[in-house]
Amino acid sequence: MAALIDRQSSGVFIIAATPFTDDGALDLESADRMVDFYLECGVSGMTILGIMGEAPKLAPDESMTFARHVLDRVAGRVPVIVGVSAAGLDNMARLTGAVMEAGAGGVMVAPQPGLLTDPKLKGYIAQVCAALGPDVPICFQDYPQTTGVQVSVETIIDLTVKHPQIVMLKHEDWPGLTKLSRVRAETGVGDVPRMSILTGNSALFLAQEMQRGADGAMTGFAYPEMLVQVVARHRAGDVDGAEDLFDAYLPMVRYEQQLGLGLAIRKEVLRRRGVLASAKVRAPGPSLTDRDHEELSRLMARLDKRLGELS
């Protein structure tokens, strides 16, 4: 029985890496370890086959093999969201059907590039909802830096009102703090239903975003325990404590937030932490120089020291 996402979903939905062996094959053993690690960290959900998951570099059968493997390992303990954005609706619907049947908790959809007016975007999302069917919960990914599609608060609200299955916003517009405040203030009031808001952008503003009403985070930071604790402290009313902890990790958050390169850094941190057997990124992709490795070692050591001071 799958756990589904809904308008109340909250906590940390970690964006999962796709582990490869050094020669580039899917590494399902590491995938198991990674799933266990995330769950031990206390995540409330997972997201797979996103950009960080290198989804477009998987062969179609690999995508399903990996998705099924993760879903089996999670076994319904937390909802798993699957990224299904695709150029064609047929492919999107096919993948959605397969993963929902395999136990996914919902899918994540970003606008295709080129949907540059409100009517075009709304028309596209209506087509998507019709193609997926009304029973599939959708997380709408608002990520203009990658899609090139800017979405107004008015449009986000229109989408969640018109399409009850759009229950969650992955907020990663930037700068986006005012946008987050507005979506929070203008949903869950009157006829507009509440919407779960999870923040992305590598969590660079997580403390501020929680203070502005986010329900949690959806990002792939390689220290998920920080994300979990910040959200937990915040909810427990310890706003300052949440921000203190966040700030201690901020040098590393900032380091991982480097567009493109961040994926290589995250996989390397997960490797060093014993989660992944290899930090392999499929070609073409970023890789770390020797200098980067030293810098990362320094940053990791500094983080340990700072955490020691705090405790």
Add this chain to the structure above:
Amino acid sequence: MAALIDRQSSGVFIIAATPFTDDGALDLESADRMVDFYLECGVSGMTILGIMGEAPKLAPDESMTFARHVLDRVAGRVPVIVGVSAAGLDNMARLTGAVMEAGAGGVMVAPQPGLLTDPKLKGYIAQVCAALGPDVPICFQDYPQTTGVQVSVETIIDLTVKHPQIVMLKHEDWPGLTKLSRVRAETGVGDVPRMSILTGNSALFLAQEMQRGADGAMTGFAYPEMLVQVVARHRAGDVDGAEDLFDAYLPMVRYEQQLGLGLAIRKEVLRRRGVLASAKVRAPGPSLTDRDHEELSRLMARLDKRLGELS
């Protein structure tokens, strides 16, 4: 007494070049000859200081010198629209005030890059209208290839309803034929006032656009007499004759439509036709190779031959 643009404006508003001498100075003598040439061709208006006018490459005092000179020469015989798009509203308002006082018939405003949601665009245009004052007629330039701002039909209509001074649309979205049909059909009905629609994009679809209800063209094609005749024939009910004439010029229209390079081609054709003393484009800018010059000669000769066959 200046002729002002309004919601009924029609015909050909030629986009005027800014003539330079070979060493790059403003050439006001050629400007006089150019104004006379355009008027003899039968244009219904002119547009100056647009992108084709190399406005951003003029010194501020040159802009006003040139604008005043053209306005004096035109002497109210046709309305002259001045391009005033600028990064800051203060500069835009200052230039607008000066040219309106000097006898301009209205100004042309394109959205600044970055206004990528409906609310942002609408807010910006409201700021512009307030800064310019309600008495200045505005031509809204819809040119996404250059501005990066996509504007929906719904938004265009909203702008012209909310801001009565926005009386004209320069239509150069592409592909944009359906958009033109919709703006035509959805303005001038019910509470929505009529809007003058002049088409740009180098007139590549002028015949089709007239058939879909355009009021004329605003472009800088170096044979303005074709634009004038096509519009005239069309209005006189000779739809086929209009399109026959247009198609005869199409190889040259297509040749001039090359983004960037088109400006150098137009100035060279105007030079060969005796209008400009020099085809000089200010640096950095495009220039024609020897091969381009030969190709242009061939295309001009073929055009003459084809016009001979038609007559």
Add this chain to the structure above:
Amino acid sequence: MAALIDRQSSGVFIIAATPFTDDGALDLESADRMVDFYLECGVSGMTILGIMGEAPKLAPDESMTFARHVLDRVAGRVPVIVGVSAAGLDNMARLTGAVMEAGAGGVMVAPQPGLLTDPKLKGYIAQVCAALGPDVPICFQDYPQTTGVQVSVETIIDLTVKHPQIVMLKHEDWPGLTKLSRVRAETGVGDVPRMSILTGNSALFLAQEMQRGADGAMTGFAYPEMLVQVVARHRAGDVDGAEDLFDAYLPMVRYEQQLGLGLAIRKEVLRRRGVLASAKVRAPGPSLTDRDHEELSRLMARLDKRLGELS
């Protein structure tokens, strides 16, 4: 035995549509008719699974089914190029291996978005060549309007020198006439090997491009007989006759060149000409309004009339 592309390849390589039934299924019967039609028109090659072929909207097995079907029907009479651009090298290599084994004559590769410096682009193409293996002939697609990657003449020459398997350039930079002249002049001299140059961009400048030394065209214009005759006349020394014929079709070429919408127009023309059973484009995709249909009818009728005048 497959016909392979090489540095002398010339003529018209038609970009094939992917035919669907009205309900969106692959239509292999229409595919047969289309292949026969193209061959009867006298094309020298075909290109499948390109953007016009709606490749990204096919399911993986559909891609191979369609490719194998076309390759079987062509049966080595002309080389068939297969578009294999993909986010990951593994997927690209896998598809390439499969289609080359099935009889393809080469593959077409466009740079991935984001390769925005010379060293990055050159490094990527080196990776691609290594991944595909040296025996696979490559057509390099230079299409900045879609990829966002601008490639200099110097870089194109460097690529074809360093990678002997890059034998063909699909030229669709725009404006690109001077670029074409330079690639022609600077290859096939000294140590730089000749390169086959086929032009794209909907053939909007085909006559000029042949005059500047192109070897032919690679585009999907729905009247392939025009492309074939223009290239043939030009090679036979009838430069004016080639351009006369081209100009007669120019209103239609220009109409089909509308980015995005062009695909719907081409499929509709092919349907009207009896080649395809349906003009279906997979969602999300462009569709023609009633007004577009009328306009197309008018343009087709005008073309017939003009061809009558010419003959």
Add this chain to the structure above:
Amino acid sequence: MAALIDRQSSGVFIIAATPFTDDGALDLESADRMVDFYLECGVSGMTILGIMGEAPKLAPDESMTFARHVLDRVAGRVPVIVGVSAAGLDNMARLTGAVMEAGAGGVMVAPQPGLLTDPKLKGYIAQVCAALGPDVPICFQDYPQTTGVQVSVETIIDLTVKHPQIVMLKHEDWPGLTKLSRVRAETGVGDVPRMSILTGNSALFLAQEMQRGADGAMTGFAYPEMLVQVVARHRAGDVDGAEDLFDAYLPMVRYEQQLGLGLAIRKEVLRRRGVLASAKVRAPGPSLTDRDHEELSRLMARLDKRLGELS
């Protein structure tokens, strides 16, 4: 006697705001206070009329008034760099001549948008150098997020070798740490002259960049004393102390780094610190919500607290 920038320039070149009164007029009194404040903070130079200086929103005479005023107040104590990027070379040369005569220490030039191949970019910079004359020291601004022009390490080195007047790199490519390491390693060796490297991007990676060999920073952070101390500690060999101090300010650095909005935040911090009379940004421009103001207060208070812990 003006202080000129050269290949050894180092330290903090603060990017100066352009102060306005609440009603938008130039505020020269605040400008004086700001210049004094920056000098008291220990900056090694200043940069005016950059993007943060709202240069494109100034009237031409305002630009010169402000530049002369700042240059007079600085009175040669540190070099002042003036941003002169413009659409046309004539305007760029005119402004450069005027500010160099008034005592500027050099100019900053960014590539114009559209220079998307190496040969185009190199040709443009050669034109710029010729137009400005060989005696004007140039800081080349490598800022692809704003210009859209990606520049390789190879090209940067080529520019500084071919044009001896290009003595400084403003490094703000992102992610750009490896690029910085390479420019450092590949200049100042063999025939390649040393180049001053100052880093931008709001100093988000200042500690790492100093460790990789940067000569300092050129950014507008509203606590210049931090930038000055980090650079000074680093040079004194206190690498850890430099990074400790930087990390204490990182939450604020990150907050100011919000593209666009950052300008409003910086002006507000400078206002709160008693430097500017008003935080006014010229229209169209960003403004802070009440929520933003509270958030900023919280971040400023947390910074004070953290600095207290450190001392």
